[in-house]
Amino acid sequence: MAVNFDEDEDDEYWSGRSRPKANLFDDDVKVDSRGMFGAIKKEAQSFDDHLTALGLGREEDETDDTITTDWKGNVVNEMSSKGSSHPKAGSQSHPALMTSSSGIQSARGTGGNVRISSSSVSYNKDSSSMSGFSDNLRPNFNTHTRSASFGTLGEKRPTVSNHSTPVSSNSASSTSLEEAVRREMKTPTNTDMAKLQAEIQSLNRRLKSAEKSRWAPLSVADTVTRIILGDRYSLEPYRSLKDKLALLDAAVGNHDGNAILVVVLFMRKTLSKTVFYEQLSKRPEAANQYIAYIKMHHEKRDSVATEMGHLCRLEEAAMWRYGTANLSSIPHARLKNLMECHGMWFERNPNLTEEATSMKEQIELLNKQLLVEATDDKNEREGRSPFKEMPRKANLYFQPLTTTLFYCSKYHYGESEVRQGVPLHLKREFQLSEKHYLLVALRARSMVKKWDDLEPLLTSKNWRGKARIKSVVKFEQVVNILVQNKAPPGIIDKFLRLVEDEETRMDMARKHKQHEVIIDTLFQMKDRQRLVEYQRHVPHRTDAARHIEDLLRNSGIKWKN
Numbered sequence: 001m002a003v004n005f006d007e008d009e010d011d012e013y014w015s016g017r018s019r020p021k022a023n024l025f026d027d028d029v030k031v032d033s034r035g036m037f038g039a040i041k042k043e044a045q046s047f048d049d050h051l052t053a054l055g056l057g058r059e060e061d062e063t064d065d066t067i068t069t070d071w072k073g074n075v076v077n078e079m080s081s082k083g084s085s086h087p088k089a090g091s092q093s094h095p096a097l098m099t100s101s102s103g104i105q106s107a108r109g110t111g112g113n114v115r116i117s118s119s120s121v122s123y124n125k126d127s128s129s130m131s132g133f134s135d136n137l138r139p140n141f142n143t144h145t146r147s148a149s150f151g152t153l154g155e156k157r158p159t160v161s162n163h164s165t166p167v168s169s170n171s172a173s174s175t176s177l178e179e180a181v182r183r184e185m186k187t188p189t190n191t192d193m194a195k196l197q198a199e200i201q202s203l204n205r206r207l208k209s210a211e212k213s214r215w216a217p218l219s220v221a222d223t224v225t226r227i228i229l230g231d232r233y234s235l236e237p238y239r240s241l242k243d244k245l246a247l248l249d250a251a252v253g254n255h256d257g258n259a260i261l262v263v264v265l266f267m268r269k270t271l272s273k274t275v276f277y278e279q280l281s282k283r284p285e286a287a288n289q290y291i292a293y294i295k296m297h298h299e300k301r302d303s304v305a306t307e308m309g310h311l312c313r314l315e316e317a318a319m320w321r322y323g324t325a326n327l328s329s330i331p332h333a334r335l336k337n338l339m340e341c342h343g344m345w346f347e348r349n350p351n352l353t354e355e356a357t358s359m360k361e362q363i364e365l366l367n368k369q370l371l372v373e374a375t376d377d378k379n380e381r382e383g384r385s386p387f388k389e390m391p392r393k394a395n396l397y398f399q400p401l402t403t404t405l406f407y408c409s410k411y412h413y414g415e416s417e418v419r420q421g422v423p424l425h426l427k428r429e430f431q432l433s434e435k436h437y438l439l440v441a442l443r444a445r446s447m448v449k450k451w452d453d454l455e456p457l458l459t460s461k462n463w464r465g466k467a468r469i470k471s472v473v474k475f476e477q478v479v480n481i482l483v484q485n486k487a488p489p490g491i492i493d494k495f496l497r498l499v500e501d502e503e504t505r506m507d508m509a510r511k512h513k514q515h516e517v518i519i520d521t522l523f524q525m526k527d528r529q530r531l532v533e534y535q536r537h538v539p540h541r542t543d544a545a546r547h548i549e550d551l552l553r554n555s556g557i558k559w560k561n
Helices: 007-015 036-053 101-107 169-184 190-213 220-229 241-254 257-270 273-281 284-297 301-310 314-325 331-346 350-382 401-411 423-429 434-447 451-458 475-484 489-496 502-511 515-525 528-535 543-553
Strands: 065-069 075-080 459-461 467-469
Touching (some): 241 257, 257 284, 273 284, 314 350, 401 423, 489 515, 502 515
16 A cells, blocks of 8 residues: 655654654654544553453463564564563565655655554464563554554554454454344334334223223122232222122121121211111111211210211110210319210100109219319318318219218218208108218217217117117127227227127127127027036136126026026
């Protein structure tokens, strides 16, 4: 291939006037950036960096030979990548680096553009063909035709054609990547477009079919099964009352609470209230599920009671409302709720007459507690009797009737009946029995150690007006109450003698160590043998022992044995 040089530039360059001062072909191959081989070095370095980034670079242990030649083609020095140099003296110039004078002459007058065949500047070291002055000066060739800009010779950049350079493995890898990218980014063909359009049409048909099937109901059994298993289902296709009732009956037949509740809520949403309550009241299991649901999720208690009333559960609704009325911890608020509940749910229902009476008594008791507590709280804060000697441990609010009677017997016993909290007033107002009143009053007065109040409680008058001690409760109970509250022995002895049954009296006397009671009882029974036997259990030199001796010495007593 002919090489063209401009004649003037050629004379100036080879005469040394325009040539760079630095040596372009020293051992380190330091080329000026404006020179031809400087551009090759930059292109080669860029090519190596590109291969290294792609993971296609050379191995570190790969050894390359660097051959340095002069302009005449003689080998000046040969260095390997390991740093050793092998000068070859007397070597002849390589024919590939020689350029004929005829070629140079023919290159003149072409404007300074130089075209150098790759066969003139490179060979493969394994095949003894030129591949470049150094591996670092290898240009960035393509698989087909690549060019590298040399230095500036005049005004234009010459290029190096690489038609004859063998394709390396790294170049092949880069080529395969580029081809793969090209294949991925190719323009879709008409066949591909036809396939995409067919798939879009198929999806549209499926969508329309799904929209139509939405309104096609499944069988009742399948829908209930889906609800129970947690699968997707739709109740919208069931529009007639017959279908909805069949759905509800199927859910009830499976005895699944969740399925029943789902269908019931669907019916409540889609049916009129009259039809809904009528059909639900005919199915107790479904009604129970619905009532449990509204109790849990409804905040308004009146609305829950109203719903139960619509389902013909009036008694249940009344008791629910009564239970919610008792939840308030504020006495006046609870009193108000109870009064409203009594007037709305209990007083008007003939089936709840007894419950209405009990509820009315509760309202009266709470009202009484409010009055008594207000007075007692004031007296306690002022330090008045009996609260000064017996401080209260708790207030009287919301206490049952027995506790209220005990409280009044403890703090208000013997007061005028005009004042609030008198026990007898509570007895008459709430129609307490004599036995109930007596037991509570005995315990209260025994607790506060008011022993003088016990006998009046147990004293009654006969039709002649004669007073005598007589109790509607057994005296055994009275004695037990006295013992529990640690009554004095004289008080216990007094009421123990009132026990009617002799054997019971002696057993209780023996248990509580009341020797006098046992001795007198045996004397009344005229049982000398048992008296002598009991004498062994009585401590010597005590009043009881002397009493037994006196009875045994008495010859006027007629003993049975």
